[in-house]
Amino acid sequence: MSLYYEASDILANVEAKGGSLKNRIFGKKDLKSSPGAIFALVAETTKWSSVLKEVVEKSDILKLEKKLTPTLALLLAHDLILAKKGVAAPKSHPLNLAISRHKARLNAEFTKCRIKGRFATLDAFRTHINAAAADESAEAAADGTKAFHPRWVRVNAVRTSIEKAQSTFFADFTKVSSLKELRTTPRGLYLDEHIPGLVAIHPGIDLSKHAAYHAGEIIFQDKASCFPAYLLDPQPKDGQVIDACAAPGNKTTHLAAILSSQKSYGLKASVTACERNPIRAQTLEKMVKLAGAGKIITVKASQDFTKLDPRSQEFADVGALLLDPSCSGSGIIGRDDTAVLHLPSLPSSAPAPSSKKRKRKANAAIEVPAPIATETNDELSEETPQAAELENDEEKLKTRLNNLAGFQLKIVLHAFAFPAATKVTYSTCSIHAEENENVVVRALSSKIARERGWKIMRREDQVDGMKRWSRRGDPEASKEALQGKESLVDAKILADACIRCERGTDEGTMGFFVAGFVRDPDADPEEVITDAETIEAADGEENNEDEDDDDEEEWGGFDD
Ligand SMILES: C[S@@+](CC[C@H](N)C(=O)[O-])C[C@H]1O[C@@H](n2cnc3c(N)ncnc32)[C@H](O)[C@@H]1O
Structure with missing residues (x-):
């Protein structure tokens, strides 16, 4: 019918x-x-x-x-x-x-x-x-919107500073102390309490024609999307930083901004940005130029990150990697939802997507803004839905999530192989545990993680703003993902280490997930526990990627 x-x-x-x-x-x-x-x-x-x-x-x-x-x-x-x-x-x-x-x-x-x-x-x-x-x-x-979603604006520290921005292009804005106040203050300016240099303005205000936007002094970037670069916290001492899946470049330019605003910024710090899709790589190049970050960022256009050789001399000093691979995009929201x-939630006995044990949370309410409109006036915006989650076709969705998770895991495991790397962040704009907590656990239980001593970055070891962010990983999903692998990490610690954002909340973010991995290069890796369930062979996992290497086929999702 x-x-x-x-x-x-x-x-x-x-x-x-x-x-x-x-x-x-x-x-x-x-x-x-x-x-x-x-x-x-x-x-x-x-x-x-x-x-x-x-x-x-x-x-x-x-x-x-x-x-x-x-x-x-x-x-x-x-x-x-x-x-x-x-x-x-x-x-x-x-x-x-x-x-x-x-x-x-x-x-x-x-x-x-x-x-x-x-x-x-x-x-x-x-x-x-x-x-x-x-x-x-x-x-x-x-108030001009239903679910209040402010326009988040990152002041680009490569070109200017938050202080200068406040005294110039935001001079006629009124400072407000909360997002709630912003809702009723059309020319309000809210300085974010978690991400340095991030502000929120009323969604009714369009700065896309503003000179500061065209000069690359401000970048429209959802708060949640600022988490990965901030969590990675690149330092000049980290040497080369790789952004594995970089276009359109919001997080790449954020990495550059963080590095350039550090006092000790200098000699060694650099960002290498890989983008496999040649068209999107052009956008990335434009964005890097606009952000004034050409001296810090080297774009590797049409470069598949997984084809980089970690043992090459070129990457010998790669200390940190930001991984933001393609995902289902289920956390993305349109501006005029x-x-x-x-x-209704799927019942807990719904068939699992594959032999893997994931299933959707039985009792969680799934709220889908219906329908979502695209925001088209900003070429560089990351919130540009191009396809949709097939929420109405559960089987297809499960298959797709399974394929995406295989590809995402492959990206993480490849990052773990860079010899000098000690920090990795992994993020998605997905709400699904399959792409989030599950990928984290599968990565932690991989052979390469265990051999090289990769661990989850615990909450207490995170940068200040991320430590203070209260929305953490899904405890149920973490527990479920860790079944049979409990020796890896305590489920509560894992959930607390993972960071989530939810759309439609007072926090004004899209749905998002980020987790960090760390490695102490001087510590001996823990003895590998040889319980068969516990160890997921890295090689086997890597083969989980979509068979088809065609770009569209492989990721078939949103780009955050
Ligand atoms: C989610 S988007 C990245 C958004 C970006 N981090 C930002 O904040 O603007 C994922 C990007 O990864 C690219 N990509 C997918 N697989 C890749 C691979 N194996 N190597 C390099 N880039 C890849 C996609 O073409 C897409 O542009």
Whole structure:
């Protein structure tokens, strides 16, 4: 039934081209169903989604009906319970059958929600939901955005300083002391408390035409995306720093800025930026030039990081590496996200993506802003969604996550091989543990990590701002990833060492993950524990990459 599949695609943001929900649906030329019907279904389901999420989860239908994805279940449950004409598919259609079989249970769970909310009738419940949606819109209209996401601006220390910026191009801004205050201060300026040189301004202000932007004095970069370079904390004594997956260059230029703002900056410090994709490498080169960092950064265009020879003399002094490989991009948010769709979680018994033990967290709420619009006015911005997470096709998503994780692990293991390296950061703009805590554990348990003594960078050893950042790794995912490998590190320590950011919070960031690895070059590596489960052979892991080396095929995701 095309209506439900097409509505599900819209919600998963597949083929999103920006603009409002209405424009996106009505502007789509190849829809089989009526755009009006799709719009009504998507808008109404989104409105009711916090209730329907609970109904779907409690009724266990995702466990019982393999045909149903969380999004499809939500859309069908909406029509079954709330639409006057019921499910808009023939009675014998598999989708209709999959939902109708559970009619009694779904209705019962829905009634429980209504009673829990103290609504005597369905009409009263409906009035409340409509009023809540209207309130939300009114609030959004008042402050210009729904989930408040400020515009983060990094003052480029290669070209200027935060002090100079405040007395020149931010001179007519009013300093505010919190993001909450910024929300109601259109010309407010918030100095970030974690990342030096980072400020937030109201999203309604567009600095993309500002001279400071064109002079490379400011760079638009989400707060979360500033974490990796800051966590890596490159020092001139680290010698050469490699940014393995560099374009468009936000983190590369941040590395250069950190190095250049250090008193002892000088002779040895340099950044080598690899970018495999030749087109993206051109953007990287432009950004390096714009940021005035040409003397610090050497771009290796069309260079696959995994093809660098760590034993080459050229890399003998590489002390630190920043790894920000392609990922699913599930943490990225668009600037004009509309209503939030509350998606039911997958049941814990959902099939695992492969022989690996990962599965999605059973009880975690997955909230997907629906739908996401692209921000197109900034060529160098890292928040430029080009594809979408296939949230509505769980099987494809799992396969893709599995492939991405194999590729990401390969990048980490390659970094571990640089002889003088003592620090590595690994980051993704993904919310999935498969690409995050799991990759970290697989890397720690690899042969090369154990032979060379790579450990997780513990919270207490992190730079000040990262130590103070309170949103840490997922404890459940860490525990699960460490199953059978407990001797590597305590699960709580691991979770605390990992850093996460969540979109849609008061912190105003996108969804993000970063972890650091460290190695003491003078210490003898720990004796390798020979429990078969514990040791994942590095060679085997490396072979986990997508077979196809084609760029698009391999990463098929967002570039942060
Ligand atoms: C997530 S983006 C990096 C964003 C960048 N760190 C920033 O902050 O602006 C990942 C980049 O890695 C590149 N890439 C993927 N695999 C690579 C590899 N094996 N070697 C070098 N670059 C690679 C992709 O083409 C993409 O441009």
